[in-house]
Amino acid sequence: MSTTEKYKRFDPADYLDDLEDVAGYLAIALEESGEDPTAVPRALGVIARSQNMSELARRVDMSRDGLYKALSAEGNPTWSTILKVTNALGLRFELHTAVS
Numbered sequence: 001m002s003t004t005e006k007y008k009r010f011d012p013a014d015y016l017d018d019l020e021d022v023a024g025y026l027a028i029a030l031e032e033s034g035e036d037p038t039a040v041p042r043a044l045g046v047i048a049r050s051q052n053m054s055e056l057a058r059r060v061d062m063s064r065d066g067l068y069k070a071l072s073a074e075g076n077p078t079w080s081t082i083l084k085v086t087n088a089l090g091l092r093f094e095l096h097t098a099v100s
Helices: 018-033 037-052 051-060 064-070 079-088
Strands: none
Touching: 018 037, 037 051, 037 064, 037 079, 051 064, 051 079
8 A cells, every 4th residue: 555645835834923033034144144145025925925915015105016026935025114114014123232
């Protein structure tokens, strides 16, 4: 007897259930952004997919397709777009002094 197993492709958007999860995911992306400048925009794309993309696009005054494109692996969003998206998600960037 042969069994066929089917696996669903892992999508981190499926596991971002609340704002705390979203903030933690974005914090990891920020840590990785020193070596990978696309980490934050890609993470925001995942976060946006975990939310209502159409509503988020409306709140940042972009088209849904434009937001998808800006936050895709090939996207190159402006800092203004990144700030609009994070604000619309209920997040904000903060800077703290580094303790040596």
